[in-house]
Amino acid sequence: MIDFDRVTFTYPGAPHPTLHDVDLHIPEGELCVVVGRTGSGKSTLLRAVNGLVPHFTGGLLAGRVSVAGRDTRTHPPRELADVVGLVGQDPAAGFVTDAVEDELAYAMESLGIAPAVMRRRVEDTLDLLGLVELRDRPLGTLSGGQQQRVAIGSVLTAHPAVLVLDEPTSALDPPAAEEVLAALQRLVHDLGMTVLLAEHRLERVVQYADRVVHVPGDGALLEVDTPARVMAAAPVFPPVVGLGRLAGWDPLPLSVRDARRAAGSLRDRLTDRAPVRPRTTPPGGVVAEVRGLAVTYGPIVALRSVDLRLHHGEVVALMGRNGSGKSTLLAALVGLLKPSGGRVTVGGRAPYGRPAKEVVREVGLVPQEPGDLLYAETAAAECAQADTDTGAPAGTTAAIFGRLAPGIGGGTHPRDLSEGQRLCLALAVIMSAAPPLLLLDEPTRGLDYTAKARLVEILRGLAAGGGAVLLATHDVELVAEVAARTVVLAEGEVVSDGPTGDVVTHSPGFAPQVSKVLAPQRWLTVDEVAKALAG
Amino acid sequence: MHPVPRHLHPGAWWLWAVGLATAASRTTNPVLLLLIAAVAGYMVAARRTNSPSSRAYVVFLRLGLVVIAIRVVLAGLFGAALPGHTLLTLPQVALPDWAPGVRIGGPITLESVAAAGYQGLRLAVMLCCIGAANALASPARLLRCVPGALYEVGVAVVVAMTFAPQVIATVSRVRAARRLRGRPNRGLRGIRGVAMPVLEGALERSLEVAASMDSRGYGRSGGLPQSTRWLTAAATLAGLLGVAAGSYGLLDSGTPGLLGLPAVALGVLLATAGLALGSRRTARTRYRPDRWLPPELLVVACGMAIAATFIAIGGTAALQPSVSPLQAPGLPLLASAGLLAALLPSWLSPSVPGLQR
Numbered sequence: 083m084i085d086f087d088r089v090t091f092t093y094p095g096a097p098h099p100t101l102h103d104v105d106l107h108i109p110e111g112e113l114c115v116v117v118g119r120t121g122s123g124k125s126t127l128l129r130a131v132n133g134l135v136p137h138f139t140g141g142l143l144a145g146r147v148s149v150a151g152r153d154t155r156t157h158p159p160r161e162l163a164d165v166v167g168l169v170g171q172d173p174a175a176g177f178v179t180d181a182v183e184d185e186l187a188y189a190m191e192s193l194g195i196a197p198a199v200m201r202r203r204v205e206d207t208l209d210l211l212g213l214v215e216l217r218d219r220p221l222g223t224l225s226g227g228q229q230q231r232v233a234i235g236s237v238l239t240a241h242p243a244v245l246v247l248d249e250p251t252s253a254l255d256p257p258a259a260e261e262v263l264a265a266l267q268r269l270v271h272d273l274g275m276t277v278l279l280a281e282h283r284l285e286r287v288v289q290y291a292d293r294v295v296h297v298p299g300d301g302a303l304l305e306v307d308t309p310a311r312v313m314a315a316a317p318v319f320p321p322v323v324g325l326g327r328l329a330g331w332d333p334l335p336l337s338v339r340d341a342r343r344a345a346g347s348l349r350d351r352l353t354d355r356a357p358v359r360p361r362t363t364p365p366g367g368v369v370a371e372v373r374g375l376a377v378t379y380g381p382i383v384a385l386r387s388v389d390l391r392l393h394h395g396e397v398v399a400l401m402g403r404n405g406s407g408k409s410t411l412l413a414a415l416v417g418l419l420k421p422s423g424g425r426v427t428v429g430g431r432a433p434y435g436r437p438a439k440e441v442v443r444e445v446g447l448v449p450q451e452p453g454d455l456l457y458a459e460t461a462a463a464e465c466a467q468a469d470t471d472t473g474a475p476a477g478t479t480a481a482i483f484g485r486l487a488p489g490i491g492g493g494t495h496p497r498d499l500s501e502g503q504r505l506c507l508a509l510a511v512i513m514s515a516a517p518p519l520l521l522l523d524e525p526t527r528g529l530d531y532t533a534k535a536r537l538v539e540i541l542r543g544l545a546a547g548g549g550a551v552l553l554a555t556h557d558v559e560l561v562a563e564v565a566a567r568t569v570v571l572a573e574g575e576v577v578s579d580g581p582t583g584d585v586v587t588h589s590p591g592f593a594p595q596v597s598k599v600l601a602p603q604r605w606l607t608v609d610e611v612a613k614a615l616a617g
Numbered sequence: 618m619h620p621v622p623r624h625l626h627p628g629a630w631w632l633w634a635v636g637l638a639t640a641a642s643r644t645t646n647p648v649l650l651l652l653i654a655a656v657a658g659y660m661v662a663a664r665r666t667n668s669p670s671s672r673a674y675v676v677f678l679r680l681g682l683v684v685i686a687i688r689v690v691l692a693g694l695f696g697a698a699l700p701g702h703t704l705l706t707l708p709q710v711a712l713p714d715w716a717p718g719v720r721i722g723g724p725i726t727l728e729s730v731a732a733a734g735y736q737g738l739r740l741a742v743m744l745c746c747i748g749a750a751n752a753l754a755s756p757a758r759l760l761r762c763v764p765g766a767l768y769e770v771g772v773a774v775v776v777a778m779t780f781a782p783q784v785i786a787t788v789s790r791v792r793a794a795r796r797l798r799g800r801p802n803r804g805l806r807g808i809r810g811v812a813m814p815v816l817e818g819a820l821e822r823s824l825e826v827a828a829s830m831d832s833r834g835y836g837r838s839g840g841l842p843q844s845t846r847w848l849t850a851a852a853t854l855a856g857l858l859g860v861a862a863g864s865y866g867l868l869d870s871g872t873p874g875l876l877g878l879p880a881v882a883l884g885v886l887l888a889t890a891g892l893a894l895g896s897r898r899t900a901r902t903r904y905r906p907d908r909w910l911p912p913e914l915l916v917v918a919c920g921m922a923i924a925a926t927f928i929a930i931g932g933t934a935a936l937q938p939s940v941s942p943l944q945a946p947g948l949p950l951l952a953s954a955g956l957l958a959a960l961l962p963s964w965l966s967p968s969v970p971g972l973q974r
Contacts, residue, residue, distance in 0.1 A: 132832050163834030175822055176829030178772065180757055180779050181668070187904030191768075192834030200904045220669055222782065237833065418793050442799035454794040457814050471799050511798060 083244055083276045084108040084131055089145035091126060091135060100126045102301040104145070108278060108293075110243070113270045115291040115309070116280040117318055119530045120500040122299030124280040125171070128246050131278065132166040133159045150243055164193055167237025168246045171528075173229045174221070182224075182232055183217050189240040200239075207235045211265050225404040227258030234262065238269070245269065247279040251286055252527050255403045255556045257591045259286055266290070282530050285320035285559060285595050288313065289337035310334045318531045321559055321595045324608040328615075341599040348611075349600055355617075357610040359566065359583065366394025369519045369550040370415060370445065374424030377410050377574075384410040386574040387424065392519060392550045397541055399565035399582065400554040401592060407574040408554040409450065412521045415552070416447045428519060442472060446517040450524045452508035453496065461499070461507055462492030465514075472515035483510035486540055502533030509540070519550045526557045538564045558586060562594040562606035582606065620912060620967035624666065627754030628762055629913035629966075634750035636920025637959055640927040641742040642868045644936040645735040646946045649956070650742045653923075654678075656959050657742075657749035663963045669782070670755035677748025681741025688737030693725045699941040701728035732940040761903070764892040767853070768901045769836060776826055780819070787818045845894065852891025859884025916962045926955030 086106040092099040100123040108114050116124050129135040133154035136143045147154045150165045159168075167189075170176050179185045186207055190200045208214045211231045216224065224232065230250060237245065250266075251259035267290055269275040281287045288294065294312040296305040305312060310333050313323045322341045326334045329348050335341035372390040376383070385407045392398060400408050413419045414426050417433030426432055429444040449455065458464040465479035480492070487506035496504060505525055512520065526534055534557075541551050541564050555561060561568060561582060568585040570578045570592070578585050583604050586592045596605050605611050634657070641653050658674065665671040694707075697720060707722040757778060763771040791814045800810065830836075863881030930936055935949035 134828055134832060138828050138831060159828075159832040160834050160837045163832060163837065166832070168832045170825065170829065172825070175825035177779075178776060178826065178830055178833070178835075180775070184761075184904070189833040191902055191904055192837060194902050197902055197904065197906070200902065204904065218667070222669070240833070413793075416797060418796065438796045439799045442797070447797050449790075449794060449797065451790075454790055454814070455798060457810065468798065515799065 083110040083112075083150060084278065085146070085148045086130070087146040087148075089130065089143065089147055091130065091141060091143045093126075093139065093141045096141075098301060101130070102303070104304055106295065106304060106306060108276060110276055111270065111274040112292045113266070113277045113290055114279075114293050114295060115284075115287050116278065116295045116297060117284060117288075117312070117316065118280075118297035119299060119318065119532060120282075120502055120528065122297045124297050125248055127295075127297060128248050128278065128280055129168070130154070131244065131246050132162050132168050133157060134168070160192075163189060163242075164240055165242055166244045166246060167240060167242035169230075169233045169237055169248065169250060171248045171252070173233030176233060177221050177229075177236075180220055180222070182213060182219055182221060185221060185232055185236045186213075186239050189237060193240055195240075203239045203241070207239050210238070210268065211235045212261065226253045227255065227261070227404045230254060230258075230262060231265070234265065242275075244276045244278065247277070249281055249528070250279060251281065251283055253404075253524075253556075255401075255591075256558060258404060259283070259556075260591075263287065263290060282318075282528065283320075283557075284318065285322065288320055288323075289340075309336050321608050322599060325596055325599060325611065328608060328612055338595055338598045341595075345599050349603060352600065352603055352605070352611065352614060355614040357583070357605055357614065359581075359610075366396070366548060366550075368392070369394055370426070370428040372411070372415070372424070372426050375411070375414060375421055375426055376423035377407075377414055377419055378422045383574055385414070388571075388574070388576055390569060390576065390579070392552055394518065394548050394550055395545050396567060397545045397551040397553065397565045399561040399568040400552055400571065401556070401558075401561065401568060401586075402571035402577075406571045408571055409523055410574075411571070412447055412523055412552070412554055415519075415521060416445050417441050418447075439472075442512075442515040442517060444517055445519040445521065446512035446515060447521040448505070448508050448512055448523065448525065450527070452505045452525075455508045455511055456496040456504070459495060460492060461490060461494050461496060464496060464507060464511065465492070468511040468514045474514045474516075479510050479514040482513050483507055486510055487536075500533075501528035502530070502536065505529070505533075505537070506540075518548070519552070520544060522551065522553045522555075524555055525553065526555060526560050534560060558592050558594045559607075561586060562596070563609070622968045622970035624758075624907065624969065625664075625754070625916060625966050626762070626907040626909050626913045627759040628907075628909075629916045630664075630753040631750045631759055632917045633920030633959070633962060634746045634753070636917075636922070636924040637749070638743045638746035639868060639924040640955065640959075641739060641746060643927040643930075644952075645739055646936055646938050646952075647735055647738055648946050648948055649936070649952055650735075650738050652956050653959075654742045654745045656956060657745050659960065660963055661749050661752045664966060664969055665752045666755065666969055668755040668758075670757070671752045673751035674745070674748040677744045677751070678741075680748075681744040684741050684744065685734060685737035688740070689730060689733045692729055692733030695721060696729055696733065698724050698726050699728035699732060701726045701941055701943065703727075704730065728941045728943055731943055735938075735940065758907070762907060767892065772830070772835065776830075780822075783822060784815060784819055787815050791815055791818075849891050849894050852894065853888050854891075856884045856886070856888025856891055859887060912966050915965045919958050919961045919965070922958035923955035926951050926958075 086104045089101055089104040090099050091101040116127060118124050126135055130147050131149060135141065137158045149162060152162060152165065177185055178188050183204060186204050187200055190203065208217055211234060213231055213235060216228060221229065221232065230253065234250065250262055254262065263286060266277055270277055279287065288309050291309045293306060294309045296312050296316050313319050313336065314334055322335060322338060326341060331344045335344055368391055370392045372388055375385055375388040377385040388411060400411065402408055410419065414421055415428060415433065417436060420434050433441050433445060456464055458467055461483065462480065465483055468479040469476050483506060486509055487503050490503060496507060499507060525537060529537065544551055553565060565582050567580065568582040569576055570585060583606060586594060587597050587604055594606055596607055596611065637653055637657055641650060644650060661674040703724045703726050706724045709723040710721040712721065757775050760771045760775055788811060791811050795810060859880050863877055863884055866877035866880060927936065930949060930951055935947055938944055938946040
């Protein structure tokens with residue numbers, strides 16, 4: 083169905099090709115997962131399928147890409163719209179209309195499909211993706227998960243033979259991600275659709291894959307094989323594979339279910355051992371306190387009555403479904419929002435209404451899109467600007483950045499940095515004011531396992547130095563690694579607050595893979611298990 | 618009459634509002650003008666949708682108040698005072714002889730304030746009518762009704778309209794980010810610091826949307842030969858120019874009637890021919906097109922009725938009450954009938970589905 087014949091692609095002005103001698107043949111009805119580190123060329127590979135690369139991006143493509151027998155050399159993306167549906171990384175950025183139903187119908191209108199057929203397909207798609215209640219809603223009012231499902235629906239209605247998705251679940255909470263993946267699963271099984279998708283969160287998708295394409299980057303050849311074989315050697319792998327490698331299971335399990343069936347002996351070996359974890363409430367004093375906080379946007383209540391205390395030296399995870407009020411709580415903690423009720427105190431004073439220059443010394447927030455914080459032409463200029471902004475001695479920010487992400491030239495434009503590097507630069511900018519409380523909103527969006535491991539180290543270092551970190555995230559595996567305490571929000575209220583081990587193992591949606599495999603024992607990460615086995 | 622709730626064809630609401638605006642343009646009688654605004658407001662309250670543009674009426678109403686204020690202040694400062702009751706006297710600036718008829722300051726009379734107020738009110742009420750049209754049927758829905766030949770243009774305008782709210786969202790995000798870095802948001806440097814990232818963000822979004830539209834089939838060759846496309850474009854453009862000239866004639870009571878209706882009719886004919894020619898062979902279709910049924914015709918007729926009564930009364934004292942000497946404005950019977958006719962759609966038109974009030 084999708085054929086790459088000896089494809090080499092170089093972006094205009096780039097010294098090296100991004101795709102090098104790619105030979106890839108994906109038969110009809112296969113679900114194929116593309117894995118690889120950030121910046122290895124996954125998105126380029128996906129966008130070459132419908133011809134956006136090179137028709138839209140420019141650059142030089144040698145070799146042949148064809149889909150359903152149509153060569154992308156002679157067919158620009160619009161002439162492939164009836165065979166390839168492409169969903170980009172940020173679904174909201176690709177919306178053309180302003181209401182759910184119109185968005186679903188848009189591609190069909192362009193293809194000239196008969197009105198009666200259009201109507202039926204829109205209804206089918208609304209059912210398939212669970213969007214019925216949202217059909218009349220303006221797109222701007224949808225949550226991230228809903229937007230993602232609308233974006234998938236908007237290409238599905240054209241009944242393409244091939245569906246290409248770039249990180250479809252990276253912005254979604256675990257239940258919403260499962261919903262989207264279940265819908266994809268149904269498309270592959272019931273409609274025989276060919277699906278090609280890139281994803282960093284392998285723990286979510288690898289079990290559904292028929293084959294895995296590993297893009298190593300650096301001009302090396304693609305590895306294409308069954309998931310088990312690729313996972314045995316790949317540098318990026320989900321926790322369940324890590325556990326399998328540790329225990330030496332063969333065949334390597336890819337799903338929690340397979341792993342549980344193999345895990346009997348491992349559970350026996352672990353029975354009288356317990357994970358070593360830091361104490362929940364470290365001896366440090368209170369950094370910030372939230373009492374009865376309520377925030378409303380017009381008639382919408384974002385936070386109802388939230389109580390929370392953050393102490394020196396702890397990393398706290400803030401979880402909850404999309405739209406549960408996590409970002410609002412963070413915004414209130416840095417004084418971006420005026421509380422409608424209750425009190426927020428950071429460093430003993432309310433942050434709202436104080437001059438920005440004072441607040442940044444008490445609390446720093448890295449927003450969901452770290453790029454928002456960066457405007458300078460080069461990383462070095464960004465660091466210098468941060469020094470002047472916060473009044474730190476010259477070179478402070480550059481030194482922090484060098485520690486967080488070593489070996490990056492100061493002349494690099496912030497937009498040319500990878501997601502992980504950009505996050506490090508934004509972190510360095512915020513940390514230059516040395517705030518005792520650091521807030522992070524969804525820091526792992528777009529990060530691969532290597533960048534995530536680096537982030538875990540950084541956060542642990544901060545906590546060890548007496549700082550407090552509050553981390554809003556959907557990434558249960560990251561929470562298991564780094565946070566001793568977890569707070570779960572729902573409908574603007576705190577529904578649980580306690581040690582991570584207790585909170586996440588209680589709900590199946592939020593439990594990390596290792597804890598699911600080894601339940602009822604309470605292990606959270608592969609590291610914990612490895613240490614217990616060694617010790 | 619209780620028809621099944623449904624969305625009325627947006628064109629019907631817009632034509633109804635155009636009728637109302639035409640009536641408003643024909644009079645300076647404050648009683649009639651306020652009644653027209655009230656009719657528009659009542660219809661918005663009864664039939665507005667739940668789309669974001671449904672708040673447009675209030676926005677346009679506020680804009681209208683600003684217009685009245687500006688008109689009155691300017692007339693007081695610079696306008697030639699009508700003789701009559703002096704309210705207060707401002708110090709007058711003496712101007713040289715070569716500027717006769719220009720005045721700064723001086724006495725302000727009740728009569729000149731009233732004249733300026735009436736004219737400001739007329740403009741404000743016309744703005745209200747546009748606001749009502751926006752609230753009753755969003756412009757995006759109106760654009761969905763463009764004929765197939767103009768499909769691509771319509772989509773481009775819809776995308777452009779979603780752009781403004783996006784920019785506002787980006788501005789607030791960038792301002793928040795600046796605060797997080799401890800930078801000033803005010804002053805010249807603040808504005809420059811916000812403008813650059815906002816522009817960059819807007820450009821990036823445009824590229825994203827373009828890529829998305831391209832991969833979803835925007836601009837597929839519809840199989841139209843070049844000559845047909847040219848002919849379509851020429852006829853449509855000429856037609857639209859005719860409509861524009863004709864509308865000017867209709868709205869401006871000083872223009873001879875010859876330029877009004879006939880020009881509109883000719884323009885509509887030309888544009889329709891051009892679009893029909895183009896649409897006949899395009900391979901685009903419409904999802905759930907709005908249909909044109911009897912209630913739509915009734916609503917349009919009601920809008921036309923009020924316009925017709927006001928045009929029929931003509932430039933009499935009833936529509937243009939005297940301000941010098943100042944007289945109490947009357948309420949002409951025929952105009953009242955027109956107003957009542959314009960109010961009829963609140964019973965005749967089907968109610969909006971899915972709204973709980």
